[in-house]
Amino acid sequence: MNTLLSFKDVWVEYGDRIVIEKLTLDIEAGSFVSIVGPSGAGKSSFLRLILGQEAPTQGEILMDGTPLRAECGPDRGIVFQRYSVFPHLSALRNTMLGMECEKSPIATRLFGARRRAAREEAVEMLKAVGLGDSLDLYPAQMSGGMQQRLAIAQALVKRPRILLLDEPFGALDPGIRADMHTLIRRLWSDYGLTIVMVTHDIREAFSLGTRVLALDKRRHDPHAPHRFGATAVYDLPLKDRIVHIPDERVSITID
Numbered sequence: 001m002n003t004l005l006s007f008k009d010v011w012v013e014y015g016d017r018i019v020i021e022k023l024t025l026d027i028e029a030g031s032f033v034s035i036v037g038p039s040g041a042g043k044s045s046f047l048r049l050i051l052g053q054e055a056p057t058q059g060e061i062l063m064d065g066t067p068l069r070a071e072c073g074p075d076r077g078i079v080f081q082r083y084s085v086f087p088h089l090s091a092l093r094n095t096m097l098g099m100e101c102e103k104s105p106i107a108t109r110l111f112g113a114r115r116r117a118a119r120e121e122a123v124e125m126l127k128a129v130g131l132g133d134s135l136d137l138y139p140a141q142m143s144g145g146m147q148q149r150l151a152i153a154q155a156l157v158k159r160p161r162i163l164l165l166d167e168p169f170g171a172l173d174p175g176i177r178a179d180m181h182t183l184i185r186r187l188w189s190d191y192g193l194t195i196v197m198v199t200h201d202i203r204e205a206f207s208l209g210t211r212v213l214a215l216d217k218r219r220h221d222p223h224a225p226h227r228f229g230a231t232a233v234y235d236l237p238l239k240d241r242i243v244h245i246p247d248e249r250v251s252i253t254i255d
């Protein structure tokens, strides 16, 4: 087992409200972890911890054995249910922007050969998500499914190792969802990603995940619901969907 992330007795508290408590678990490189749980159980907080947008109140999170930096890095990308993309930019500019911000944080614009290289990478990524014919469209001219494809391209163009998905398909029609499931499986495999996905759809959790993790409170105080936080109450590994780990990148086959 090649552990990518380790949570060691992690707690998240906001003032006197405990949201996550005593969370200890490892996430294997190349796995696809589905996170389920009731509303308010701390699923998005869990993603924010991995993203580095938030630091644990207690405990520690290790990535490759070293403490995770409490800042968003290019090694982690995220896709939300909606509104991830910029409405005033075309699909191509939306996809290039991530690279421009990273490589030119002040001007957020690249020039000359670097710009041409970024454009090529963005076009490749848009092709990979099925938007090769929509480079010049603006989000308002796209369907919900196309916008989510764009959000995925935007996250993946920075070549993250970990892709975080926060109910990414929740707002889509069932037929489009099925297409998106096929897409995300392919990208997971092609790019050797480790995926952590929050979903309210239990079927989706089981059909995509190599592991399903349920976050919920083990203890309730009806007079003070904020006193206890959620932790991993179920942690179910699903068949052998993870495989070879050549070098550091991971290749995956799905049975």
Ligand SMILES: Nc1ncnc2c1ncn2[C@@H]1O[C@H](COP(=O)(O)OP(=O)(O)OP(=O)(O)O)[C@@H](O)[C@H]1O
Pocket (backbone or CB within 6 Å): 014, 017, 019, 037, 038, 039, 040, 041, 042, 043, 044, 045, 046
């Ligand atoms: N910055 C914050 N300050 C105070 N409380 C917060 C903050 N962020 C989240 N919370 C609280 O933490 C709890 C967990 O929120 P979180 O969004 O992680 O839950 P969730 O499981 O993702 O919920 P949902 O399924 O409804 O999206 C909620 O009670 C929320 O009100």
